[in-house]
Amino acid sequence: MIFFFAEVIIFIDLTSRPEVLSEYFLPVGEGDGELIITPSGAKILIDGGPDSFSVLKGLEKILSPYDRYIDAVVLTHPEADHFTGLINVFKRYKVGIFISNGIISDKDSFKNLSSVIAENNLPSISLFSGDELRNGSVLVRVLSPNANRNKSVSLNESALVLDIEFGESRSLFMSDVGSAVEKSVASNIYKPVSLIKVAHHGSKNSSSRYFLETLHPELAVIEVGKNNYGHPSFETIDRLKENGAEIFRTDQVGLLEVTLKENGRLEVFKMK
Numbered sequence: 001m002i003f004f005f006a007e008v009i010i011f012i013d014l015t016s017r018p019e020v021l022s023e024y025f026l027p028v029g030e031g032d033g034e035l036i037i038t039p040s041g042a043k044i045l046i047d048g049g050p051d052s053f054s055v056l057k058g059l060e061k062i063l064s065p066y067d068r069y070i071d072a073v074v075l076t077h078p079e080a081d082h083f084t085g086l087i088n089v090f091k092r093y094k095v096g097i098f099i100s101n102g103i104i105s106d107k108d109s110f111k112n113l114s115s116v117i118a119e120n121n122l123p124s125i126s127l128f129s130g131d132e133l134r135n136g137s138v139l140v141r142v143l144s145p146n147a148n149r150n151k152s153v154s155l156n157e158s159a160l161v162l163d164i165e166f167g168e169s170r171s172l173f174m175s176d177v178g179s180a181v182e183k184s185v186a187s188n189i190y191k192p193v194s195l196i197k198v199a200h201h202g203s204k205n206s207s208s209r210y211f212l213e214t215l216h217p218e219l220a221v222i223e224v225g226k227n228n229y230g231h232p233s234f235e236t237i238d239r240l241k242e243n244g245a246e247i248f249r250t251d252q253v254g255l256l257e258v259t260l261k262e263n264g265r266l267e268v269f270k271m272k
Contacts, residue, residue, distance in 0.1 A: 021138060021166040023195070024271075025248075025256040026058030029225030030201060031081035034173065035062060036164065038138045046074045046162070046173055048085030050225075055085035056092060058255055061271060071096045072133075076175035077159035078105035083113055090116045101145060101160050102126030127160065137262065139165045143185045144177065156200065161185055167262025168192075172215070174199035179208035186214040194266055195219040195258060198240070202232020202249075212243040219266060220245040221256060 019039045026033035028049025035058070036044040043063075048055045070093045075083050078100075087109070089095070098117055104110065117124060127133075128147035133140040144161040145153075159175035163185075170193050174182070177199050193215040199206035201224040220240045222232050232249065240247055248256055248268065255271040 019137075020259045020261055021164070021169060023164075023171060023258045023260065024058070024062055025197070025221050025223055025250055025258070026055055027225075027250040027254045028054040028058065028085060028223070029251075030227040030229075030231070031085075031225070032076070032175065032197075032201075032223050033058060033085060034197060034223075035059065037062075038135045039166075040136045042071045042135045042138075043069070044072045044074060044140075045070050045086075045089065047076055047082040047175075048073075048087075048089055050081035050084050052085060052088050056088055059089070059093075061255055062257075068092065069094050069096070071135075073098050074160065074162070075100045076161075076173075077101055077155045078103055078107075078110050079155055079176065080107065080109060082175075084109055087113050087116055090120060090122070095120070095122055098122050098124040099127055099160075100124070101128070101158055103155065103158055105155075137166060141165065143172075143188055144181050157181055163189070165191070166260055168264035169194045169260035169262065169266065171195040171197070171260065172217070173197040174206070176200040176203075176206075178203075178205045179211065182206065182208055182211040186211050189215060192264070193217045194260055194264060195221065196245075198222045198232070198236070200231070201227070201229075202236045203229070204233035204235045207236045207239055209239055212239055212245070216243055217245050219258065219268065220247050221258070222247065222249045224249055224251050226251070 022037040024035040031050035032047040033049040034046040141163040156176040162173040164171045196217040257269040
């Protein structure tokens with residue numbers, strides 16, 4: 001089969017799987033880490049959490065110990081709570097391609113990440129709004145940032161926002177963007193939304209009323225851990241409830257699996 005990454009084509013040999021899209025939300029603490037497994041078995045890891053081992057523990061619960069290949073790793077933006085765990089991921093797993101928004105950090109830990117990528121001769125590409133990835137019946141659209149983004153915009157506002165479509169199912173992975181980017185994203189959505197990975201760990205400056213009232217997500221997943229920022233905020237929780245979203249928090253439920261079908265139906269599994 002063929003896995004399309006914008007201009008890059010990767011050939012992979014996969015066994016057949018049930019026609020469901022599986023999305024795993026890893027309990028990495030106050031950070032982000034998600035694993036997407038398409039119906040054909042292709043694996044996309046989005047972000048790696050704030051420490052060296054939590055993301056590996058999550059992956060070990062999902063993947064066979066003999067499965068040491070991840071088709072694509074996506075870093076939404078170069079903040080430590082999103083990339084730190086990726087260093088060990090690249091050491092433990094063979095990765096097909098590394099995807100980012102092209103922004104680099106001068107932090108030593110990010111330099112370590114860049115070194116590991118270089119040592120493994122890992123193909124890397126930068127994606128922006130309008131770019132698409134396709135694997136069989138799964139389409140991943142990049143909704144933000146724009147390639148001509150203002151360089152003064154914060155790292156959070158420059159994060160990759162991904163729209164994953166599978167038949168009538170649609171998931172939005174909002175990284176750490178705020179309400180201004182959310183408004184732009186909502187204007188590009190033309191189907192109902194099944195699930196959102198809530199932006200910025202449930203910050204009060206994200207998940208705006210306009211965004212939620214426009215999209216009406218059925219399920220909202222908040223990736224959060226112990227923190228001093230008040231995440232998730234009471235305001236965000238209230239707005240999500242007002243719009244009828246069922247809320248799951250990784251600090252409360254641990255590893256979460258959501259399976260989505262082409263007809264739009266989804267199921268939620270709490271994994272130990």
